[in-house]
Amino acid sequence: MKLPDKTLNIPDAIAAIPDGATVLVGGFGVPGTPFTLLNELARQGQRDLVLVKNDANEAGMGIDHLIGNGQVRKLIVTHLGLNANAIAAMNSGALEVEFCAQGILAERIRAGGAGLGAILTDIGIDTELANGKQLVEMNGSAMLVEPALRADVALIHAAIADPFGNLGYAATARNFNPLMAMAATRVIVEAEALVPLGGLAPEAVETTGAFVDHVVELTEISQEYGIVRR
Amino acid sequence: MKLPDKTLNIPDAIAAIPDGATVLVGGFGVPGTPFTLLNELARQGQRDLVLVKNDANEAGMGIDHLIGNGQVRKLIVTHLGLNANAIAAMNSGALEVEFCAQGILAERIRAGGAGLGAILTDIGIDTELANGKQLVEMNGSAMLVEPALRADVALIHAAIADPFGNLGYAATARNFNPLMAMAATRVIVEAEALVPLGGLAPEAVETTGAFVDHVVELTEISQEYGIVRR
């Protein structure tokens, strides 16, 4: 026995995404955003997408390209603060935006990855984020039902991967990536470095390859991944 | 600024546990069981404890000492398979036992550590593990409400720790330890090795010390931690 090889090229990995797909996108700001996979998705032009991401990147990078192309029907996000384009698209009605508390978005995705139905939480009670949500009484307190969020596809950025899809992340580029890597039917990973099986120690693996479908190695780290001088 | 120092000696760490406490105990079989902390708890003799653990260890080791001493009022566990003493105590009525599906026990503890109220799951539906549990309807399907499990104390075994309580685990000694280390008011860690701040790389930390209250260094690895020849 040996562990299966899941390496693939970028165009073929992205070509498996159909129109209308719900897509989880890793990253918090620049770190951990799979820019190369997103650029290929922009190039291939799949439409009517529902994107789930912490933020909307900044104007001119990452998912902003997809929003600008009109490929995105809906965005589930915790904030849009740094992307004026996305705010404008939301305000004009061109883009449907669902806001979620940051940790609850993380938990909803994790619940999807963990095969749970939902979590019960009091986060957001007394705020407009509770509007329209199912309530359950538990020990005399009202709790919100926050449904698990599972997607068709997850686009993940890793610092290091092996061919089975075991992953390691760099610093705060971890963020939503390990959660999203558990929560999609098709998990596509771009890795800055691809090492042979055994190149990642079992203790150092942050996402087991058992959750991963495709691994692509980045041949260059483009400027988008770099320092942003504001 | 520097990170706080949480090192303490074993008797003082355990002395903070009162009678009647609910105590999470790490480990799956031998690996990850905090034998030294448990032995001190057996020596100090706190009573009326509720223990939460994957299993009941084996006769003559770990929580079996506490059960044998009559210190345990109730045990929440996934199975008792290897401990005939525990099964006998349960069958005689001396020990109350609540069984939980293994992954659901993990999720209930994690939910406690994550400050959630509960998880909704279909695991156990159609089995007697569903008996008496609250049901919620979600999208037309019945889901069980599995309440978050938080405890007064967690007893954790780590391979390596720094004084702030950042932890690393060895191999399958990880198991329930990182989950339990998030889910108690007082988290007490025994570590096989204590390294200075900075001795664990930030990427290698498996539990951030922000969850940990006390760190004790083991001065010897007693026979209980060793290979069991069956």
Add this chain to the structure above:
Amino acid sequence: MSDARSRMVARAAQEIAPGMVVNLGIGLPTQVVNHLPADFPVCLHSENGLTGIGAMLPYDKADRNLIDAGGAYVSTVPGSAFFDSAVSFALVRSGRLDLTLLGAFEVACNGDLANWKIPGKFSPGAGGAIELAQKARRVVVMTTHCDRKGNPKLLDACTLPLTARGRVARIYTDMAVVDVTPDGFALRELAIGISVADLRAATGAPVTIPHSDIPTF
């Protein structure tokens, strides 16, 4: 191990397709790996937090911190990964476990499985069995056809507390390969030397017999 049981194990090994993530129950199921080629691409999962289970190790070579869910000392392979118990069952529940091979006390012709409790006799707790049986993409049972007293384990309905309802797809026994179909048990293959009459006598529910030749194993 009897010859028929050995052939059952070898036959069940063919359940494992390239690329699968597989969880093997304690006991006989773990032995199917002995029938896979050295370069066969598969990922073995252990509930206590390991993907990529390697060979079992003798005590003098064992790592005290590295066991499988049955408590056996095992090794890693290139590409193994460790994780906590929550992640381990996340994998099981979220559809990433392609196959589980489990033992059974009873299997019913509607796919119900009982393999964790005999009231009054054996009630150590289910461990991870309920999640494996309820959520693996394919649930396959491997068991002796009858219990030690000769009573059938393949039944019209389970009498013991259930592990999961309607989840068993196929059963490998020392007498036959039997599928669970919408019409109940359906014979697929017979062990060498077993007749249809033998099988019917040893089975506690009707079994559909194919009209064509019945393969043997």
Add this chain to the structure above:
Amino acid sequence: MSDARSRMVARAAQEIAPGMVVNLGIGLPTQVVNHLPADFPVCLHSENGLTGIGAMLPYDKADRNLIDAGGAYVSTVPGSAFFDSAVSFALVRSGRLDLTLLGAFEVACNGDLANWKIPGKFSPGAGGAIELAQKARRVVVMTTHCDRKGNPKLLDACTLPLTARGRVARIYTDMAVVDVTPDGFALRELAIGISVADLRAATGAPVTIPHSDIPTF
């Protein structure tokens, strides 16, 4: 930064007790760390997955993968740890965050906080603000006493969408230190040069004034 604001920041730094885990909101709150001694034992938390935030770094020394939740390039300290976004908010919600210092649009005299949305003008989403405000053990606000137009931010009731209800314990402004008590706002300290009359004029709700001397900062 004005002198009064500098003194507000310095005064607010005294909120941080040894051993605390602290989350500092974007902007002025992050500056309180400049008023702590080098060996002060504290753990700074960043929502994007970091405990042990080190100094901010200039662009030419920054690590492209190491930012705080506000997007600033930061460094680690000995004992820093990285984790995912779920663990990061697990820490916040489960009571491990001793203190958060947040900015505000409005604070009401019952402790209500509004700091994430101005309908029709500013609605980028709350990010992690709701969880910080709802679950930190102690929620302290640091803000100018009035907005840019001179309107009070400390009010009888919030007019903007709430971040959290009844959670603010204390407010540091460029005019005063004000506690939220069961009887509403209570003055604790005044900025140098500010009178009780100044404070009352700039506050949109009654303020209880102590009978004894009022300390200044």
